[in-house]
Amino acid sequence: ETGVTQTPRHLVMGMTNKKSLKCEQHLGHNAMYWYKQSAKKPLELMFVYNFKEQTENNSVPSRFSPECPNSSHLFLHLHTLQPEDSALYLCASSQPGSGNEQFFGPGTRLTVL
Amino acid sequence: AQSVTQPDIHITVSEGASLELRCNYSYGATPYLFWYVQSPGQGLQLLLKYFSGDTLVQGIKGFEAEFKRSQSSFNLRKPSVHWSDAAEYFCAVVEGGFKTIFGAGTRLFVKA
Numbered sequence: 001e002t003g004v005t006q007t008p009r010h011l012v013m014g015m016t017n018k019k020s021l022k023c024e025q026h027l028g029h030n031a032m033y034w035y036k037q038s039a040k041k042p043l044e045l046m047f048v049y050n051f052k053e054q055t056e057n058n059s060v061p062s063r064f065s066p067e068c069p070n071s072s073h074l075f076l077h078l079h080t081l082q083p084e085d086s087a088l089y090l091c092a093s094s095q096p097g098s099g100n101e102q103f104f105g106p107g108t109r110l111t112v113l
Numbered sequence: 114a115q116s117v118t119q120p121d122i123h124i125t126v127s128e129g130a131s132l133e134l135r136c137n138y139s140y141g142a143t144p145y146l147f148w149y150v151q152s153p154g155q156g157l158q159l160l161l162k163y164f165s166g167d168t169l170v171q172g173i174k175g176f177e178a179e180f181k182r183s184q185s186s187f188n189l190r191k192p193s194v195h196w197s198d199a200a201e202y203f204c205a206v207v208e209g210g211f212k213t214i215f216g217a218g219t220r221l222f223v224k225a
Contacts, residue, residue, distance in 0.1 A: 004156070006156075031211055033211070040217075041217070042117075042215050042216060042217045042218070043157075043203065043215040045212060045213065048211045048212070050211060055210070055211060056211060056212060090156055090157070092156075092157075094211070096211075099145045099162065099164050099207060100145060100207045100210075100211060100213055101147070101159060101162055102157075102159070102213065103159075104149075104156030104157040104158070105156050106154070106155050106156045107154075107155070107156050
């Protein structure tokens with residue numbers, strides 16, 4: 001039990017679909033992150049939220065839209081994705097002032113057809 | 114720009130043998146350094162971290178790492194590998210604020 005949960009664990013969607021990934025952390029942290037993990041590539045930071053405010057957008061295409069309604073929940077809304085967006089999407093949280101030690105969820109395996 | 118290099122894409126060791134995974138970083142100031150492990154189908158789990166002080170840090174599962182400023186390295190070691198250690202290992206450096214830079218990872222295979 002890592003304290004960070006992600007749903008769904010697996011998702012298959014067509015290029016015209018709209019779906020959302022959900023992340024919830026039970027650790028009382030105030031910073032949350034979305035990462036993309038593709039085969040044979042380093043982990044890519046997508047978005048960072050600190051106290052519900054977005055502090056980092058790492059040049060992510062607009063077909064990915066994050067939402068952070070409170071410090072415990074983070075969403076990634078997906079629309080008109082491309083096959084190259086197929087990857088493992090990882091959510092993480094940390095507590096500001098902790099040196100950015102991050103706690104990760106198990107990820108959502110996304111396949112875009 | 115800051116970077117993290119893990120020169121070995123994969124390593125195979127025999128069970129019971131010692132292990133060293135290499136990590137080099139590029140960062141101007143004293144970095145915050147981490148090693149994470151990822152088992153198949155799972156997220157990343159923190160093994161150990163270095164912020165300051167003693168350059169030899171101990172982590173979970175019998176792992177340790179040594180920070181060497183002169184070599185810009187933070188290599189991970191374990192004296193005796195168990196089959197359950199087979200996983201992917203990531204070195205990471207905090208660039209500043211909330212941005213963590215991860216290495217590409219080293220896949221560890223353990224043979225009986």
